Amino acid sequence: MTDINKVIVIGNLTRDVAADERSFGYTANGTARANISIAVNRSVKKGEQWEDEVSYIDVTVWGKTAENLKTYFVKGQKVAVCGYLKQDRWEKDGQKFSRLSVVADQVQLVGERKADSNGGNPSYVENNNSGTKPVFSPNNSPDSFQGYDDNGFSEDIPF
Numbered sequence: 001m002t003d004i005n006k007v008i009v010i011g012n013l014t015r016d017v018a019a020d021e022r023s024f025g026y027t028a029n030g031t032a033r034a035n036i037s038i039a040v041n042r043s044v045k046k047g048e049q050w051e052d053e054v055s056y057i058d059v060t061v062w063g064k065t066a067e068n069l070k071t072y073f074v075k076g077q078k079v080a081v082c083g084y085l086k087q088d089r090w091e092k093d094g095q096k097f098s099r100l101s102v103v104a105d106q107v108q109l110v111g112e113r114k115a116d117s118n119g120g121n122p123s124y125v126e127n128n129n130s131g132t133k134p135v136f137s138p139n140n141s142p143d144s145f146q147g148y149d150d151n152g153f154s155e156d157i158p159f
Helices: 063-072
Strands: 007-013 024-026 032-046 049-062 078-092 095-109 112-114 123-125
Touching (some): 007 049, 032 078, 049 063, 063 095
Parallel strands (some): 049 095
Antiparallel strands (some): 007 032, 007 078, 024 032, 032 049
16 A cells, blocks of 8 residues: 655745755756745644744645746745645754655746836735635646646646
């Protein structure tokens, strides 16, 4: 029997995707790689009060999906990531280290696009309605990320 390793995380980006070479780059064979970090809030009760507890989750995005993120993903943007956990282990100076991170299969903006009045990049605002959001995955391109195929049919058909 195969084990299940699936993660869904919704949170805010902690930095711009194309901020530096560490956050976005290409491998020797030309494959794009984006390293993003997502801040995820969780409310916990401490005594009589509720407090926010923040976890920072490292996510790696590969290929065309990583290239698509460069244009749209900026610090503070709310995103949803679907992927799997990957553990890296290494040894340095005789001491063992390990780190868990998420490798993204699919990344989605959570919010709707609004025009920037200053003529800069458009930003996104959180939205509670069920409108279609841009989805970035290896199987779609920026031209088709609105959730419809070339024939105008929605990809959300349940059959």
